Amino acid sequence: MTPTTTTPESATTAVALSGVTKVYGRGTNVVLALDRVSLDVRPGEFVCLVGASGCGKSTLLNLVAGLDRPSGGDITVADGARPGLMFQEPALFPWLTVEANVEVPLKLRGIPRAARRERVAELLRTVHLADFGRKRPHELSGGMRQRVALARTLALDTPVLLMDEPFGALDAMTRDILHDELERIWTERNLTVLFVTHNVREAARLADRIILLSSRPGRIIWSTDVAVPRPRRIDSPEVAAIAAEVTDRLRTEVGRHAA
Amino acid sequence: MPPDTLTRTDAELSGLDALEIAGRQKETSRGARIWAATWPKLAALALAVAIWQLVVLSGWKPPWSLPGPLVVGEELLRQAGSAQLWDGIAVTLRRAAVGYVFSVAVGLLVGLAVARSTVLRAAIGSMITALQTMPSIAWFPLAILLFELSEKAIFFVVVLGAAPSIANGVIAGVDYVPPLLLRAGRNLGAHGLGLYRYVIAPAALPAIVAGLKQGWAFSWRSLMAGELLVVGISQTSLGAQLTYARELADSPWLLSTMIVILVIGLLVDAVFGAADTAIRRRWGVLDQAGR
Numbered sequence: 001m002t003p004t005t006t007t008p009e010s011a012t013t014a015v016a017l018s019g020v021t022k023v024y025g026r027g028t029n030v031v032l033a034l035d036r037v038s039l040d041v042r043p044g045e046f047v048c049l050v051g052a053s054g055c056g057k058s059t060l061l062n063l064v065a066g067l068d069r070p071s072g073g074d075i076t077v078a079d080g081a082r083p084g085l086m087f088q089e090p091a092l093f094p095w096l097t098v099e100a101n102v103e104v105p106l107k108l109r110g111i112p113r114a115a116r117r118e119r120v121a122e123l124l125r126t127v128h129l130a131d132f133g134r135k136r137p138h139e140l141s142g143g144m145r146q147r148v149a150l151a152r153t154l155a156l157d158t159p160v161l162l163m164d165e166p167f168g169a170l171d172a173m174t175r176d177i178l179h180d181e182l183e184r185i186w187t188e189r190n191l192t193v194l195f196v197t198h199n200v201r202e203a204a205r206l207a208d209r210i211i212l213l214s215s216r217p218g219r220i221i222w223s224t225d226v227a228v229p230r231p232r233r234i235d236s237p238e239v240a241a242i243a244a245e246v247t248d249r250l251r252t253e254v255g256r257h258a259a
Numbered sequence: 260m261p262p263d264t265l266t267r268t269d270a271e272l273s274g275l276d277a278l279e280i281a282g283r284q285k286e287t288s289r290g291a292r293i294w295a296a297t298w299p300k301l302a303a304l305a306l307a308v309a310i311w312q313l314v315v316l317s318g319w320k321p322p323w324s325l326p327g328p329l330v331v332g333e334e335l336l337r338q339a340g341s342a343q344l345w346d347g348i349a350v351t352l353r354r355a356a357v358g359y360v361f362s363v364a365v366g367l368l369v370g371l372a373v374a375r376s377t378v379l380r381a382a383i384g385s386m387i388t389a390l391q392t393m394p395s396i397a398w399f400p401l402a403i404l405l406f407e408l409s410e411k412a413i414f415f416v417v418v419l420g421a422a423p424s425i426a427n428g429v430i431a432g433v434d435y436v437p438p439l440l441l442r443a444g445r446n447l448g449a450h451g452l453g454l455y456r457y458v459i460a461p462a463a464l465p466a467i468v469a470g471l472k473q474g475w476a477f478s479w480r481s482l483m484a485g486e487l488l489v490v491g492i493s494q495t496s497l498g499a500q501l502t503y504a505r506e507l508a509d510s511p512w513l514l515s516t517m518i519v520i521l522v523i524g525l526l527v528d529a530v531f532g533a534a535d536t537a538i539r540r541r542w543g544v545l546d547q548a549g550r
């Protein structure tokens with residue numbers, strides 16, 4: 001949690017960023033990674049952040065997760081919750097079994113053993129890995145590892161989930177299934193999700209709202225609500241239409257840097 | 260979500276999982292694996308003994324200075340039945356254990372302190388590496404001046420030989436913890452000691468074991484050098500027996516004692532090797548090598 005984390009101004013905001021700026025480096029090497037980013041995410045909303053690589057998406061998630069401090073501005077998470085963060089790589093602990101990986105956040109919160117057992121079993125059922133608890137991460141496929149990472153993040157019992165291109169390294173079929181899975185878990189658990197991707201179709205498939213970030217400095221340049229009813233398919237015409245619109249905006253933005 | 264979509268996803272998911280997991284099981288049996296690891300060693304040993312015998316037969320050196328494997332084997336059997344050898348092993352191993360355990364304690368503490376503190380690292384980080392390059396036998400003159408011909412002198416050199424390697428193992432282990440795992444750990448709620456317990460220590464374990472193994476090799480060498488130089492305080496240590504055997508020109512005794520020293524070194528090394536393999540298997544690093 002950052003020191004700037006305070007109680008929310010209104011109950012209708014799960015995550016609020018106001019004027020968030022992040023500067024890396026000093027002197028001649030300064031990089032303005034984020035420039036006065038303001039954003040309100042409603043409780044239960046699924047927001048996708050889209051932008052070219054290097055535009056500050058990971059930086060933004062790290063700041064919201066409290067792993068780094070903003071250079072300026074405020075970040076507020078409702079009820080002082082600590083958001084859970086998922087990365088492109090599963091970031092599982094290779095020395096622990098699947099069960100033990102999921103158990104780590106529970107242990108760190110001092111939950112007694114019997115209760116931990118139950119929670120781990122429940123979480124592994126949620127991600128359909130009940131039979132794989134005794135395996136080690138290296139024995140699983142990429143998609144399965146990412147599901148373990150999701151279960152481990154859910155073990156934080158946090159209402160806010162931050163995801164940094166979590167399915168970027170997976171094949172298309174696995175990714176489609178994980179979209180369904182994530183959507184189901186998001187609904188069942190009333191989660192608020194801030195999801196970073198550079199895949200505009202993925203954004204159109206998942207998001208309630210898509211936000212486009214510009215590069216150098218990272219700023220919010222455009223956003224759109226996705227009104228397509230759920231469940232959605234990534235290859236449906238409605239999703240494709242939204243994706244096309246976002247792609248056009250993204251191309252214009254990237255083209256701005258050509259000169 | 261309608262129920263049929265849900266079951267479809269479940270079936271697809273288990274189908275994909277089954278496909279992914281299939282073919283990852285290892286088939287080789289335990290016996291076959293042990294045999295595959297053992298026979299090259301046995302063959303190499305047989306070859307070495309054969310070459311030894313050939314050199315003896317060639318008459319390069321007189322048999323009283325270089326006895327053949329059979330003579331040495333007989334001497335070894337005779338020694339195994341006498342208290343002298345076992346006393347020597349006991350004295351030497353006790354010294355090795357005391358010196359090594361102390362080195363481990365010093366090495367772990369210093370390594371952890373240097374890895375944590377930038378000031379300490381700037382101050383003594385490179386000194387630890389410098390100490391590591393110092394041949395331990397070069398410490399003995401000073402050790403003898405400080406502690407005279409005593410156990411303390413040996414202990415001093417053993418610790419100076421082993422502790423830097425162990426400390427360096429800890430420093431390297433902590434330095435190379437993947438930043439991604441650190442961030443994941445912090446996000447899961449690990450801070451301070453918790454981060455050490457749940458992320459840094461286990462992630463650094465392979466490097467620490469490598470440091471412990473290297474530390475053992477250094478301490479064993481320093482100990483042997485010390486026992487050869489610092490004779491007279493205990494008659495029976497293995498190093499002292501080497502010296503006496505040389506003075507008496509009893510080459511079968513000398514060679515059989517050397518074989519005992521070699522075997523002890525190999526056995527301890529095998530323990531470290533097994534620990535290393537166990538860790539790498541757990542981490543899944545071995546699987547990629549196809550073992």
Ligand SMILES: Nc1ncnc2c1ncn2[C@@H]1O[C@H](COP(=O)(O)OP(=O)(O)O)[C@@H](O)[C@H]1O
Nearest residue numbers: 024025031033052053054055056057058059060
């Ligand atoms: N620790 C850091 N030190 C210096 N510059 C950084 C650091 N992290 C990120 N940056 C810079 O900030 C910008 C945004 O990075 P990042 O948030 O990783 O982008 P994205 O996730 O959108 O690809 C990039 O230009 C990157 O080079």
Ligand SMILES: [Mg+2]
Nearest residue numbers: 057058059164
């Ligand atoms: Mg990124």
